[in-house]
Every structure is written in C-alpha cells, then in structure tokens.
Amino acid sequence: MANNKIVGPAPATEAAVACVSASELLVAALRKQLADVNSIALYRSGAAAIDPTGSFALVLIDLGSISIDECLELFKTLHQTPVALVNANHDAALLLMEKYPWIKGVFYRSCSRGVFEQGMEKLVSGGDWLPRALMERLIDRYRHLARSYDVVSQLSKREKQILFLAGQGLSNVDIANRIHLSIHTVKSHVHRALRKLGAANRTQAASMVLGHAESSP
Known part of the structure; x- marks a missing residue:
C-alpha cells in the first residue's frame, strides 16, 4: 500500500x-x-x-x-x-x-x-x-497561571533572579557565588519569596517563576 x-x-x-x-x-x-x-x-x-x-x-x-x-x-x-x-x-x-x-x-x-x-x-x-471536561481542565489551568502571574509580579527583581537560578538547578551556594551575594542574603531572599508566593518549598517557588518567565512576552 x-x-x-x-x-x-x-x-x-x-x-x-x-x-x-x-x-x-x-x-x-x-x-x-x-x-x-x-x-x-x-x-x-x-x-x-x-x-x-x-x-x-x-x-x-x-x-x-x-x-x-x-x-x-x-x-x-x-x-x-x-x-x-x-x-x-x-x-x-x-x-x-x-x-x-x-x-x-x-x-x-x-x-x-x-x-x-x-x-x-x-x-x-x-x-x-x-469536550466539556477538557475545556474545564484547560480553563482551570489558565486561571492558575493567571493567579501565579499576579503573585510572581509582586516579587522583587532580586527575588525573581534567585528563584530563576534555583529553577536552573543551582544551589543557594552556587547562586550566592554567581550574583556575588552572601549565602545568608540569598536564603533571606528565598524565604521572603516563599512567603509572598505561598509556596511550600524552593522547588515550587522556582517553578512558578519559570512559568511566569515562559508566559511573559
């Protein structure tokens, strides 16, 4: 054939x-x-x-x-x-x-x-x-992204930078060396960012920032 x-x-x-x-x-x-x-x-x-x-x-x-x-x-x-x-x-x-x-x-x-x-x-x-079930799932996903976008926008430029690097797999020590800050300062930025985002951990917060970066023009 x-x-x-x-x-x-x-x-x-x-x-x-x-x-x-x-x-x-x-x-x-x-x-x-x-x-x-x-x-x-x-x-x-x-x-x-x-x-x-x-x-x-x-x-x-x-x-x-x-x-x-x-x-x-x-x-x-x-x-x-x-x-x-x-x-x-x-x-x-x-x-x-x-x-x-x-x-x-x-x-x-x-x-x-x-x-x-x-x-x-x-x-x-x-x-x-x-299908209705698919539309509902997509709408829920877009609403979640919209909420995440609003929350991530509240982060400072430095907090976004640190979480973006964390999302690339860098440890706090690596990040401190990369952007010339003390490890204590990096940890403080991460802690404040977690509180603003309502994220459970560093990995979740980094994922939110990466998603925000990908959806930004």
Missing part, C-alpha cells in the same frame, strides 16, 4: 482537509460527512508522508493510528495549521493542547458517530469542538 493516497478529485495541495490515519472506517465516515468538501487528502504513514507544501483548512490526526511522538513530529511540519485530534484520550489531548493551542477539535475514542458528525460540521465551518 502506498504511503499516501488522495480521496477526491483535487491534488493534496488543494485539499480542504487532510487526514492522518490508517482507519478505513474513519475515512469512510469522512467521505460521508464531508461530501461537500472539495477533496480529502489521506495520509497513512504520519509525519513522513504529509505534503509540507499542502494548504489545508484542517488536518485530522488519528491518535489511534500514530503515537504521541509521531504526532509531536507532525506538529513541527504543520506550524499553525488548524488541527483536530481523533480517537484521543483525555491525558493525551491535554498534553498536546498545552503545547499546541491551535488545536481546534478533540474527539475522544468513546464519542458517538452523531457527536463526531456534529463536531466535524462545526470544525469545517471554522469553529472549535472540544
């Missing part, structure tokens, strides 16, 4: 939807659901097969056919092309959405045909389709 084949009259570069899957059932469902779409490009061997020059309105990735590692490699070639995950589980979907927020749709393995058809109609029209 060839690595990829095109289902529909147009070449891959003109396809409206690309599907990375080895499932004939999924392809049959797409043919029926997307009868009005110009063409569907079907890729059977993951990231190595997909046409990097293709211009797709949506790429469906069947997590029942490729591994998470293959999916991560595929995302590198898709840049910010809209993506929907099919046959996903909650944890895998959450992991991928945190890394690639332009994922527009997620269908769990347990979703019914009716839900799949309704979701695909929404996605093809330019909307989003995410």
